[in-house]
Amino acid sequence: MPIRNADAERVRNTSFFRSADDATFDTAMNGAFLQRFPANTTLLMEGDTVDFLYILLEGSVELGAGWKSKDTTLAILRPVSTFILAAVVLESDALMSAVTLERSEILMVPGDSLRRGMKENAVFGYAVSEELAGCYRGLVRSIKNHKLRDSTERLANYLLTQRARQGGKDEIVLPHEKRVLAALLGMTPENLSRAFSKLSDKGVSVDGARVGFSNVTVLERLARPSPLIDNHYAQDRNTLGKAYTERQQGVLDQS
Amino acid sequence: MPIRNADAERVRNTSFFRSADDATFDTAMNGAFLQRFPANTTLLMEGDTVDFLYILLEGSVELGAGWKSKDTTLAILRPVSTFILAAVVLESDALMSAVTLERSEILMVPGDSLRRGMKENAVFGYAVSEELAGCYRGLVRSIKNHKLRDSTERLANYLLTQRARQGGKDEIVLPHEKRVLAALLGMTPENLSRAFSKLSDKGVSVDGARVGFSNVTVLERLARPSPLIDNHYAQDRNTLGKAYTERQQGVLDQS
DNA sequence: AAGAGAACTTGATTAATGTCAAGCTCAAGC
DNA sequence: GCTTGAGCTTGACATTAATCAAGTTCTCTT
Numbered sequence: 362m363p364i365r366n367a368d369a370e371r372v373r374n375t376s377f378f379r380s381a382d383d384a385t386f387d388t389a390m391n392g393a394f395l396q397r398f399p400a401n402t403t404l405l406m407e408g409d410t411v412d413f414l415y416i417l418l419e420g421s422v423e424l425g426a427g428w429k430s431k432d433t434t435l436a437i438l439r440p441v442s443t444f445i446l447a448a449v450v451l452e453s454d455a456l457m458s459a460v461t462l463e464r465s466e467i468l469m470v471p472g473d474s475l476r477r478g479m480k481e482n483a484v485f486g487y488a489v490s491e492e493l494a495g496c497y498r499g500l501v502r503s504i505k506n507h508k509l510r511d512s513t514e515r516l517a518n519y520l521l522t523q524r525a526r527q528g529g530k531d532e533i534v535l536p537h538e539k540r541v542l543a544a545l546l547g548m549t550p551e552n553l554s555r556a557f558s559k560l561s562d563k564g565v566s567v568d569g570a571r572v573g574f575s576n577v578t579v580l581e582r583l584a585r586p587s588p589l590i591d592n593h594y595a596q597d598r599n600t601l602g603k604a605y606t607e608r609q610q611g612v613l614d615q616s
Numbered sequence: 617m618p619i620r621n622a623d624a625e626r627v628r629n630t631s632f633f634r635s636a637d638d639a640t641f642d643t644a645m646n647g648a649f650l651q652r653f654p655a656n657t658t659l660l661m662e663g664d665t666v667d668f669l670y671i672l673l674e675g676s677v678e679l680g681a682g683w684k685s686k687d688t689t690l691a692i693l694r695p696v697s698t699f700i701l702a703a704v705v706l707e708s709d710a711l712m713s714a715v716t717l718e719r720s721e722i723l724m725v726p727g728d729s730l731r732r733g734m735k736e737n738a739v740f741g742y743a744v745s746e747e748l749a750g751c752y753r754g755l756v757r758s759i760k761n762h763k764l765r766d767s768t769e770r771l772a773n774y775l776l777t778q779r780a781r782q783g784g785k786d787e788i789v790l791p792h793e794k795r796v797l798a799a800l801l802g803m804t805p806e807n808l809s810r811a812f813s814k815l816s817d818k819g820v821s822v823d824g825a826r827v828g829f830s831n832v833t834v835l836e837r838l839a840r841p842s843p844l845i846d847n848h849y850a851q852d853r854n855t856l857g858k859a860y861t862e863r864q865q866g867v868l869d870q871s
Numbered sequence: 872a873a874g875a876g877a878a879c880t881t882g883a884t885t886a887a888t889g890t891c892a893a894g895c896t897c898a899a900g901c
Numbered sequence: 902g903c904t905t906g907a908g909c910t911t912g913a914c915a916t917t918a919a920t921c922a923a924g925t926t927c928t929c930t931t
Contacts, residue, residue, distance in 0.1 A: 372870050428764040447749035456756045484737035493748040494702035500755040501711045509683040
């Protein structure tokens with residue numbers, strides 16, 4: 362499917378393509394096309410050769426990995442997100458698999474075109490470096506979150522991050538099913554349930570996808586959110602300058 | 617301390633600076649200086665403003681992070697390695713602390729100079745992107761290693777990686793003290809001891825820093841090493857083309 | 872050679888998390 | 902209104918790893 366102008370505009374406003382001038386944009390996007398996928402479609406498996414940069418425009422995508430019959434979720438992406446950029450830059454195989462969680466619309470940009478754009482225009486290349494650096498830092502945050510916090514603390518911080526992103530009110534709506542949230546937080550659905558009940562002490566009440574907070578101070582005393590791990594404002598990437606590039610890879614999504 | 621020519625040459629042969637022409641190298645290195653630090657010196661704490669790119673020329677450096685009185689080791693670097701590149705590119709704060717493990721010699725490159733070099737020369741900028749992409753993939757490997765393997769499996773794979781890097785003989789020498797190795801593998805020293813004794817079934821014998829293998833096949837059946845997690849040849853970064861950029865951040869070092 | 876201190880090992884215990892099994896809830900479809 | 906099935910919750914249990922407490926070995930210094 363050809364790219365619609367509206368989509369091209371959207372990509373230029375919400376991703377590192379913003380820094381490309383018209384000529385560079387045309388070079389980097391040469392041969393790109395739009396594709397729709399149903400839910401639960403495998404876009405890419407671990408070890409596959411990567412020929413395209415993927416840009417998620419609608420829907421959501423899970424990045425995961427497996428070994429010896431185990432599987433783990435590394436990140437859940439929401440629009441607008443690029444993925445497997447690192448493999449494209451290095452012309453190497455994918456280290457993660459990518460599966461749609463719902464019907465999704467994805468812009469596929471030939472790796473050759475992107476690399477040519479980067480080599481032609483240092484300013485655009487710099488923007489790609491910023492994006493990669495942001496992804497790297499997102500992973501560092503994710504590792505810190507997992508190695509330094511237990512599952513209840515991860516949930517508490519996830520909830521506070523969502524609360525900040527949803528306007529700071531005392532009720533939020535979980536953006537994913539609980540089983541997906543459990544995978545994102547690196548625990549089983551059973552333990553997510555138990556973690557929620559541990560937080561009822563701290564004023565957290567759950568009703569389906571709606572979560573209420575009656576004592577944020579107490580919750581924060583447990584969660585101890587830190588700007589060196591949590592990224593409460595990642596969704597403001599269009600208004601907060603380069604904050605857009607600081608992805609929450611892994612535990613916290615960008616929604 | 618001024619930079620010695622031999623050091624400049626070494627950096628140009630063993631890091632992403634290889635792609636810089638003379639003029640770009642001078643731009644990117646403008647104002648750089650060499651500094652020596654004793655063991656256990658904190659170079660950088662989490663949250664500090666990052667003004668320099670660090671290039672480790674001698675010694676070793678631990679990258680770590682803490683939260684709520686807990687600490688974790690994210691990587692142990694050996695020469696020649698650059699670190700906190702992502703923070704330099706984004707002109708942001710450090711997400712990790714950096715501490716020397718032994719007396720170390722470090723080249724400090726002003727962030728401004730590096731950024732100027734990247735913006736002046738797209739080829740050099742592309743090389744920095746490759747480096748960042750390699751660091752990113754190193755972290756992905758590290759997360760997979762931690763989330764998919766238990767501590768004994770991580771040790772078994774670490775040993776096989778070291779064995780491959782040390783020439784494939786049936787005896788290797790551990791490059792770190794066991795307590796450092798334990799931190800690197802994400803476990804306590806006590807559990808590292810226990811993990812070694814579990815591997816004695818698989819033909820692994822330990823004598824101080826020397827580890828012998830009497831049945832690699834059996835060990836591999838447990839470890840199940842995977843090119844999508846382990847990077848057996850990272851030390852060959854000078855001879856295997858761009859493999860140098862695929863860092864083992866986190867669990868496996870680059871030595 | 873003796874002593875001190877750090878590194879390492881071992882065992883007992885505790886804490887955290889995963890696994891298995893059963894039951895509950897709710898919405899969609901008949 | 903009933904059935905069905907997926908998602909979710911709860912409890913019992915197993916596994917994994919951290920913690921605490923000795924003890925041992927090693928190395929460096931004197």
